[in-house]
Amino acid sequence: DAGITQSPRHKVTETGTPVTLRCHQTENHRYMYWYRQDPGHGLRLIHYSYGVKDTDKGEVSDGYSVSRSKTEDFLLTLESATSSQTSVYFCAISDKGARDYGYTFGSGTRLTVV
């Protein structure tokens, strides 16, 4: 998607290893979000950021941490990956939160924890 890039696109990792997913935007949007998408659950918010160094937890934040040291980058870290964290992870950006225009989503990262 134009203006937002997720890396890697696919990753297989072993249980107990740390994993970091990266979201990079070129839109200079204030808000950035990490979601996971699982069958039957839809999109669930993990963490979000409302500015550099300003982050907050979503509904499924346990086992995840985030960092945002620059406007353009939002990192999601699984400190010790578990099989329950196998999922598709989406980053989203927004200029005004949920007030206008909605979110723009990245293409996703498919993470498999074995």
Place this chain on the structure above:
Amino acid sequence: GESVGLHLPTLSVQEGDNSIINCAYSNSASDYFIWYKQESGKGPQFIIDIRSNMDKRQGQRVTVLLNKTVKHLSLQIAATQPGDSAVYFCAENGAGNQFYFGTGTSLTVIP
């Protein structure tokens, strides 16, 4: 938390027919709603939005209807095409300046 649901998890339509996808939302304070389309292997894409001060909004081949009385949202796709095959889900702007997403309806267009 917020609850956004869909009446039908799957929908199959003949090419050229109209499609209607429904969504129920629970937060009467939500004032902005969006429909997203998600194709296989891709991220969700914005289709159309509507604010709570409107009942209907039309785009190119798509129309969104909002019934605040029963907290119901629908997406109508006219003359459905094979390229419309995807998962569609609605989102409402609930508490905390966030969107809350439904689980989605899978639309299959039969040629």
